[in-house]
Amino acid sequence: MDHFVLMTWHATLVSTFFAFLWRPAGKGRRRLFLKTFIIMVAGAVALGWLMYPFP
Amino acid sequence: MTCREAGLDKPSKGGTPAETGEVAAAASPFLLIVAWLVPGLGHLILKRRLRAAVFAGVIVAAFLTGIALHGELAVPRPGAPFSWLAFAACIGNGVLYFGGRLLDVGLGNPMAQGFSYGNTFLVTAGLMNLLTVLDVSDIARGLKE
Numbered sequence: 001m002d003h004f005v006l007m008t009w010h011a012t013l014v015s016t017f018f019a020f021l022w023r024p025a026g027k028g029r030r031r032l033f034l035k036t037f038i039i040m041v042a043g044a045v046a047l048g049w050l051m052y053p054f055p
Numbered sequence: 056m057t058c059r060e061a062g063l064d065k066p067s068k069g070g071t072p073a074e075t076g077e078v079a080a081a082a083s084p085f086l087l088i089v090a091w092l093v094p095g096l097g098h099l100i101l102k103r104r105l106r107a108a109v110f111a112g113v114i115v116a117a118f119l120t121g122i123a124l125h126g127e128l129a130v131p132r133p134g135a136p137f138s139w140l141a142f143a144a145c146i147g148n149g150v151l152y153f154g155g156r157l158l159d160v161g162l163g164n165p166m167a168q169g170f171s172y173g174n175t176f177l178v179t180a181g182l183m184n185l186l187t188v189l190d191v192s193d194i195a196r197g198l199k200e
Contacts, residue, residue: 003172006169006172010176010179013113013116013117014179016109017114020105020106020110021110024200
């Protein structure tokens with residue numbers, strides 16, 4: 001079980017959901033998907049690195 | 056199903072309710088219950104086919120991932136208040152929840168490596184479906200296209 005793959009899959013599903021929920025169509029929808037997806041994945045990786053020195 | 060049965064009030068003049076500012080007091084309870092029970096069906100009834108397909112796909116995919124990871128379809132437990140929150144989120148899956156309980160899937164295996172991840176996917180799926188119910192209500196009332 002790869003934790004990163006699961007996290008990415010979760011981020012994909014949630015980003016897709018909110019992109020379709022909050023934007024009517026087109027470019028705005030794609031931008032929201034990318035924004036939320038990148039924030040979730042990159043944010044989790046960054047937070048993981050920041051937490052690395054702590055026990 | 057007519058517009059009124061679906062909770063859609065026809066605008067009296069010019070454009071949709073969202074454009075004219077006319078808002079219905081409430082959506083049909085039948086529509087909301089259907090939207091909760093079957094992911095995507097509420098949007099399908101309101102003729103939002105693409106959104107219906109995407110929401111159904113996303114929610115079912117999250118639900119099945121949770122089941123595959125040995126997550127638990129939560130039930131309320133006495134003395135465990137958080138189990139009520141998990142139950143409220145999981146029951147948001149509608150027929151998927153009841154079907155899973157009937158078929159004895161989603162019983163959860165705390166020893167499984169993916170147990171916590173599975174729970175997260177199941178809770179997420181339920182909460183997303185509850186959000187689609189609110190979206191259906193907004194569309195039916197004319198607050199949203």
